[in-house]
Amino acid sequence: MVVLPPAGTWVLLLLSSGFLLLFQFHGVGGVLNAEGKALLLFKWSITEDVEGTLSNWNASDQDPCLWNGVTCRGGSVVSLSVPKKKLLGILPPDLGNLSSLRHINLRNNRLQGGLPAGLLTGTRGLQSLVLSGNYISGPLPAEIGNLSYLQNLDVSHNSINSLVPPSLLECRRLRSLDLSSNNFTGPLPPAFGNSFVQLDKLNLSSNGFTGPIPAGIGNLSSLQGTLDLSHNNFSGAIPASLGELPDKVYIDLTYNNLSGPIPQNGALVNRGPTAFIGNPGLCGPPLPGPCSAGEGAAPPSFPYLPTDNSTPGVQVGNVDEVRTRRNLSTGQVIAIVVGDVAGIGLIALVFLYCYWRATSSAGKEDGGNSDKGQKGRKECLCFRKDESEVLSENVEQLDLIALDRQVNFDLDELLKASAFVLGKSGIGIVYKVVLEDGLTLAVRRLGEGGSQRFKEFQTEVEAIGKVRHPNIACLKAYYWSIDEKLLIYEYIPNGNLSTAIHGKAGMASFSPLPWHVRLKIMKGIARGMAYLHEFSPKKYVHGDLKPNNILLGANMEPFVADFGLGRLANIAVGTPTPHSNRMGTEKPSSQSSDVALSPILTSGLCYQAPESLKTLKPSQKWDVYSYGVILLEIITGRSPMILLSTSEMDLVRWVQVCIEEKKPLSEVLDPYLVRESDNEDEIIGALKIALACVQTNPERRPSMRHVLDTLDRVTATG
Numbered sequence: 098m099v100v101l102p103p104a105g106t107w108v109l110l111l112l113s114s115g116f117l118l119l120f121q122f123h124g125v126g127g128v129l130n131a132e133g134k135a136l137l138l139f140k141w142s143i144t145e146d147v148e149g150t151l152s153n154w155n156a157s158d159q160d161p162c163l164w165n166g167v168t169c170r171g172g173s174v175v176s177l178s179v180p181k182k183k184l185l186g187i188l189p190p191d192l193g194n195l196s197s198l199r200h201i202n203l204r205n206n207r208l209q210g211g212l213p214a215g216l217l218t219g220t221r222g223l224q225s226l227v228l229s230g231n232y233i234s235g236p237l238p239a240e241i242g243n244l245s246y247l248q249n250l251d252v253s254h255n256s257i258n259s260l261v262p263p264s265l266l267e268c269r270r271l272r273s274l275d276l277s278s279n280n281f282t283g284p285l286p287p288a289f290g291n292s293f294v295q296l297d298k299l300n301l302s303s304n305g306f307t308g309p310i311p312a313g314i315g316n317l318s319s320l321q322g323t324l325d326l327s328h329n330n331f332s333g334a335i336p337a338s339l340g341e342l343p344d345k346v347y348i349d350l351t352y353n354n355l356s357g358p359i360p361q362n363g364a365l366v367n368r369g370p371t372a373f374i375g376n377p378g379l380c381g382p383p384l385p386g387p388c389s390a391g392e393g394a395a396p397p398s399f400p401y402l403p404t405d406n407s408t409p410g411v412q413v414g415n416v417d418e419v420r421t422r423r424n425l426s427t428g429q430v431i432a433i434v435v436g437d438v439a440g441i442g443l444i445a446l447v448f449l450y451c452y453w454r455a456t457s458s459a460g461k462e463d464g465g466n467s468d469k470g471q472k473g474r475k476e477c478l479c480f481r482k483d484e485s486e487v488l489s490e491n492v493e494q495l496d497l498i499a500l501d502r503q504v505n506f507d508l509d510e511l512l513k514a515s516a517f518v519l520g521k522s523g524i525g526i527v528y529k530v531v532l533e534d535g536l537t538l539a540v541r542r543l544g545e546g547g548s549q550r551f552k553e554f555q556t557e558v559e560a561i562g563k564v565r566h567p568n569i570a571c572l573k574a575y576y577w578s579i580d581e582k583l584l585i586y587e588y589i590p591n592g593n594l595s596t597a598i599h600g601k602a603g604m605a606s607f608s609p610l611p612w613h614v615r616l617k618i619m620k621g622i623a624r625g626m627a628y629l630h631e632f633s634p635k636k637y638v639h640g641d642l643k644p645n646n647i648l649l650g651a652n653m654e655p656f657v658a659d660f661g662l663g664r665l666a667n668i669a670v671g672t673p674t675p676h677s678n679r680m681g682t683e684k685p686s687s688q689s690s691d692v693a694l695s696p697i698l699t700s701g702l703c704y705q706a707p708e709s710l711k712t713l714k715p716s717q718k719w720d721v722y723s724y725g726v727i728l729l730e731i732i733t734g735r736s737p738m739i740l741l742s743t744s745e746m747d748l749v750r751w752v753q754v755c756i757e758e759k760k761p762l763s764e765v766l767d768p769y770l771v772r773e774s775d776n777e778d779e780i781i782g783a784l785k786i787a788l789a790c791v792q793t794n795p796e797r798r799p800s801m802r803h804v805l806d807t808l809d810r811v812t813a814t815g
Contacts, residue, residue, distance in 0.1 A: 128156070128157060128158070128159060129156055129157075129158060129159065129160070129161070130159065130160050130161075131194065132160070132161060132173065132174045132194070132195055132197075133156075133158065133159075133160055133161040134194075135191045135192060135194040135195055136154065136161050136164065136167065136174070136177070136192075136195075137154060137156060138189050138191040138192075139177075139188075139189055139191065139192055140154045142186045142187050142188070142189045143184050143185065143186035144185050144186045145183070145184070145185035145186070145207075146182070146183075146184055146185075147183050148182050148183060150165055150166065150179055150182040150184065151164075151165065151166075151179075151184075152165075153165055160172065161174060162174070165179070166178050166179035168200075170197075173196075173197035174195050174197060174198060175197055175198060175199045175200065176198070176199060176200040176201075176202075177192070177195070177198065177200070177201050177202070177203070178200065178201075178202040178203075179202070179203055179206070180202050180203065180204045180205055180206070180227075181204065181205040181206070182206060183206060183207060184203070184206040184207060184208065185206075185207040185208075185209075186207075186208060186209070187208065187209055187210040188203075188208055188210065188211075188212065188213055188216060188228075188233070189213065189216075190213035190214070190215025190216055191215070192213075192215075192216045192219075192220070193213070193215040193216045193217070193218050193219025193220055194219055195219070195220060196219060196220065196221075196222070197222065198220045198222070198223055199222060199223060199224045199225070200223075200224060200225040201220075201223065201225065201226050201227065201228070202225070202227040203227070203228055203231070204227050204228060204229045204230050204231070204251070205229070205230035205231070205651060205652065206230070206231055207231065207232060208228070208231040208232065208233055209231070209232045209233070209234070209613070210233065210234070210235070211233065211234060211235030211236070212228070212233055212235065212236075212237065212238060212252070212257070213238075214238040214239075214240040217238055217240040217241055217243055217244060218240050218243055220244070221243055221244065221245070221246070222246055223244050223246065223247055224246050224247060224248050224249070225247075225248060225249040226244070226247065226249070226250050226251070226252075227249065227251045228251065228252050228255065229251045229252060229253040229254050229255070229275065230253070230254045230255075230651070230652045231254075231255055231652075232255065232256060232613060232614075232617075233252065233255040233256065233257060234255070234256040234257065234258065234613075235257065235258070235259070236257065236258070236259030236260075236262075237252070237257055237259055237261065237262055237265070237281075238262070239262040239263075239264045240264070241262060241264060241265055241268065242262070242264025242265060242266075242267035242268065243264075243267075244268055245267060245268065245269070245270070246270055247268045247270060247271060248270050248271060248272045248273070248295075249271075249272060249273045250268070250271060250273070250274050250275070250276075251273065251274075251275040252275070252276060252279065253275045253276065253277040253278050253279070253300065254277070254278040254279075254652060254654070255278075255279050256279065256280055256613075256617070257276075257279040257280060257281060258279070258280035258281070258282065259281065259282070260281070260282060260283040260284075261276070261281060261283075261285055261286060261289070263286045263288075265286075266286060266288055266289065266291075266292040266293075267292075268292075268293075269292050269293065269294070269295075270295060271293050271295065271296055272295050272296060272297050272298070272319075273296070273297065273298040274293070274296060274298065274299050274300070275298065275299075275300045276300070276301050276304065277300040277301060277302045277303050277304070277325065278302070278303040278304075278567060278654075279303075279304055280304065280305060280809075281301075281304040281305060281306060282304070282305040282306065282307065283306070283307060283308070284306070284307055284308025284309070285301075285306060285308070285310075285311050286311070287311055287313075288311070288313055289311045289313060289314065290311050290312075290313030290314035290315070290316055290317055291313040291316055293317060294316075294317075294318070294319065295319055296317050296319060296320060297319045297320055297321045297322075298320070298321065298322060299314075299317065299320060299324055299325070300323075300325045301325065301326050301329065302325040302326065302327045302328050302329070302349070302567075303327070303328040303329075303567050304328075304329050305329065305330055305809075306326075306329040306330060306331055307329075307330045307331065307332065308331065308332065308333070309331065309332065309333035309334075309336075310326065310331050310333070310335065310336055310339070310350075310355075311336070312336040312338045313338075314336070314338070314339065314342075315336060315337075315338025315339045315340070315341040315342060316338070316341070317342065318341075318342070318343065320342055320343060320346045321343075321345065321346065322346070322347070323346070323347045323348075323349055324339075324342065324346055324347070324348045324349065325349045326348075326349065326350055326353070327349045327350065327351040327352055327353070327375075328351070328352045328353075328566075328567070329352075329353050330353060330354055331350075331353040331354065331355060332353070332354040332355065332356070333355065333356065333357075334355070334356065334357040334358075335350065335355055335357070335359060335360055335365070335379075336360075337360040337362060337365075339360070339363075339364065339365055340360055340362035340363030340364050340365040340366070341363055341364070342363070342364040343364065344363070344364050346364055347372070348364060348365065348372055349372055350372060350373055350376065351371070351372065351373065351374050351375045351376070352374070352375030352376070352628070352632055353375065353376050354376065354378065355373075355376040355378060355379055356376070356378025356379060357378065357379065357380070357388075358379075358380055358381040358388045359373060359379055359380070359381050359382065359383070359384065361381075361382065370383045370384050370385070371563075374632070375632045497511065497574055497575075497576050497585075498574060498575055498576065498577075499573070499574045500558075500559065500562030500563075500572055500573055500574055500575065501562070501571065501573040501574065503573075504573050504574050506532055506536065508576060510532055510533065511530065511532070511538075511540070511576075511583075511585070513533075514530045514531055514532045514533065515530070515531045516528040516529065516530045516531075516540070517529045517530075519539065524541070524543065524662055524663070524666045525541050525542045525543045525666070526541070526542050527539060527540070527541050527542075528540045528541075528542070529588060530588075537588040537590075538573070538585055538586065538587065538588050539585075539586040539587070539588045539589070540583055540584070540585050540586075541583070541584040541586070541662075542581070542582070542583055543582040543583070543584065543665065543666055550668045551577055553668050554577060554582075554665065554668045555577070557661065557664055557665055557668065558572070558575050558584070558665060560634055560635055560661075561660070561661045561665075562575075563634050564628075564629070564633050564634065564637075564660075566624070566625055566628045566629075567621075567624070567625075567654070568621040568622065568624045568625030568628070568654070568655055568656060568657060569625045569628065569629070569656060569657050569658075569660070570586050570587060570589060570648060570656040570657065570658040570659075571586065571587045572584060572585070572586055573585050573586060573587060584662075584665070586658070589648035589649065589650055589656050589658070590650065590651055591648070591649035591650060591651065591653060592648070592649060593644060593645050593646065593647060593648055593649065594618065594644035594645075594647035594648075594649060594655065594727070594731075595643075595644035595645050595647075597610055597618075597649055597653075598610070598644060598730060598731060598734060599734075599736065609734070609767065609769035610653075610731075610769075611769075611773070612770055612773045612776045612779070612780065613776075614653050615731050615732075615770075616779065616783070617653060617654065617655075618647070618649070618653065618654075618655045618731065619728060619731060619783060619808060620805070620808055620809070621654055621655035621656075622647060622655050622657060622724065622727065623724070623801060623804050623805040623808055624805060625655070625656070625657040626639065626642070626657060626720060626724060626801040627800075627801040627802045627804070627805050629657070629660060629720075630717045630720070630800065630801050630802070631800075631801075631802055637660055637661060638715050638716060638717055638719065638720060639657065639659075639660045639715070639720050639723075640660075640663065640715035640719065640720070641659065641662075641663065641704075641715075641723075642657070642704060642720050642723035642724060642727070643704040643723060643726075643727065644727055644730060646658045646659040647727070703726065703737035703738055703747055703748070704722075704723040704726045704727070704737065705719065705722070705723065706718065706719045706722035706723070706795065707722075707793055708795060716795065717800070717801070718795035718796075718798050719795070720801065721790050721798045721799065721800070721801060721804065722790060722791055722795075722798060724790055724801065724804065725749075725786075725787045725788070725789070725790025725791035725798075726748060726749060726787075726791060728783060728784075728786065728787035728790065729748050729749065729752055729784075729787045729791070730748060732765075732766060732767065732770070732780060732783060732784055732787065733748065733752065733765060733766060733767055734766075734767025734768070734769065734770070735748055735751075735767075736748070737749075739751045749791045752765060752784075752787075752788070753788075756788075762777070762780075762781070765784075766780065778811075779811065782808075782811030783808065783811070785811075786804060786807055786808055786811070789804075790804065
């Protein structure tokens with residue numbers, strides 16, 4: 098028999114157990130302080146912490162000062178620093194409750210969603226906000242102006258899409274501002290630059306800024322390094338005030354819509370043309386194109402002789418008086434004549450000495466043999482051929498030749514480094530090379546032969562080395578000898594797009610890419626290809642665009658690789674190979690039961706346009722077709738050759754058949770994307786672009802620039 102306690106006892110038991118449950122559930126009721134609670138809300142907003150970085154953030158602690166990434170001073174949280182930990186989640190506004198917070202560093206994670214205004218409202222003492230390399234979207238909140246003590250703002254390499262809020266100008270203590278590689282649009286506030294008297298770093302590159310460059314940027318007297326305004330849509334004239342920047346500042350204005358003469362004053366003087374390329378409307382030095390009469394020449398920066406139309410208040414004599422003042426005195430004329438005579442005499446002496454040395458050395462060596470005498474004269478400094486001509490005729494071995502200023506290693510370091518094979522193809526082996534200082538590179542070995550074509554190779558490889566774009570793999574250096582030819586690239590760590598879409602045999606696990614990452618990849622490839630087609634030094638055609646040579650960076654940003662490689666391989670081995678770099682590729686594993694791979698994939702023909710059957714010479718429209726197939730592959734998750742129950746069908750035709758038969762969208766899409774119903778409009782928009790790219794008639798395909806513009810319009814958050 099069970100004995101029940103009295104009714105009053107039941108009430109006490111219920112109350113005590115309720116309090117216990119509340120205490121256990123919250124875990125923070127009377128133990129963890131308010132700042133710890135705010136940080137726990139951040140932890141709970143993280144849906145994936147693969148490295149267990151936040152594992153010691155426990156509700157049972159009294160305060161969070163011993164938690165990973167948390168720094169306290171005087172018992173208050175002053176710093177939250179958890180960079181490069183692959184944290185997947187969102188930023189909660191509750192971090193704004195950390196009123197003593199001075200530093201936030203969450204760069205290179207996988208944070209999504211918007212930048213909450215609440216975070217910027219509560220942390221008014223914040224000095225450093227670093228969120229670069231995430232997937233943050235939406236606007237930059239106007240509340241950023243509340244951070245009057247902010248010195249470092251870095252939100253680069255995200256997907257922020259808004260105007261720059263005028264309130265940012267209230268952050269007058271800023272020393273470093275990096276908004277690069279986002280989707281910022283519109284003009285900069287007119288007063289931009291006037292407020293940031295302490296700014297020493299400014300990077301606004303790779304956005305969609307429009308309108309004129311504010312003249313106030315020329316007032317940033319503390320700037321150092323590079324003022325990077327490249328890869329935007331800035332228009333109008335270059336403000337002459339930019340010349341007032343410190344001489345040590347490199348001004349990068351490449352790939353905008355700037356026009357008119359380049360001002361010739363201060364920091365803008367003696368800049369090479371590379372600072373201004375990609376602006377067809379610019380003219381005058383240092384660009385080769387002169388300004389037309391209507392545009393006029395840029396004003397000189399040096400004093401000039403006044404004329405009758407000079408500044409009022411300055412008295413100028415008549416023309417004869419001016420001409421008299423410009424006449425040379427008799428002494429000056431004599432000095433010039435004497436100098437000319439002396440110079441001619443010196444040249445004659447050098448010539449005679451050189452001739453005497455050549456003939457005398459030849460006489461000593463062979464008793465006056467005429468053939469060797471001729472050889473001696475040729476070896477004399479006066480008659481020696483240009484060094485590059487000699488090398489191109491008889492190349493045996495050269496040192497490593499850098500194409501990037503940041504290359505600070507030599508051939509010995511490269512050859513002594515640890516090397517791992519990344520892949521093999523018809524155009525050599527690719528190695529992952531790790532130098533002693535930890536620098537990682539990708540080295541492609543082209544093989545032997547072709548010793549007589551160095552000059553041709555040099556011209557081609559150095560042109561490729563000048564191509565610089567955030568979505569193109571950078572060729573950093575090369576090496577040429579009869580026995581060895583190497584191309585040294587930056588190392589891209591996340592493999593290629595084919596593996597990211599389909600996985601790879603032997604992979605321990607495979608996680609399909611979410612839509613926002615796929616969209617980021619689509620746009621990045623389009624940006625890189627639009628640059629190659631329209632703005633690169635030679636307006637390149639890739640000719641072999643496919644997922645295997647789309648490499649993915651640490652934040653899944655795409656890099657177009659291997660452009661121009663076929664041409665270099667032809668020169669290096671000395672025998673012609675197909676222009677399109679048709680090489681063996683690894684077969685990606687299928688993710689669907691009705692999809693299999695055709696042997697044709699090993700030659701990459703599935704990505705080549707129908708006109709490739711008639712000509713081996715690719716065109717830009719050929720690249721557009723290849724890009725369209727890649728888009729279909731990203732959207733459907735299927736390989737470019739599909740095995741049906743009784744036949745094979747290429748991916749382009751399969752999608753067209755699905756549309757003709759009015760199959761539901763869910764049967765066309767990658768099954769993983771079917772669950773992302775909120776993005777259906779964007780997915781359909783991208784599918785339409787892909788179908789436009791793969792039209793049979795090349796003339797009906799859009800340009801890559803038009804593809805990129807359309808992709809930006811139909812997808813608001815990519």
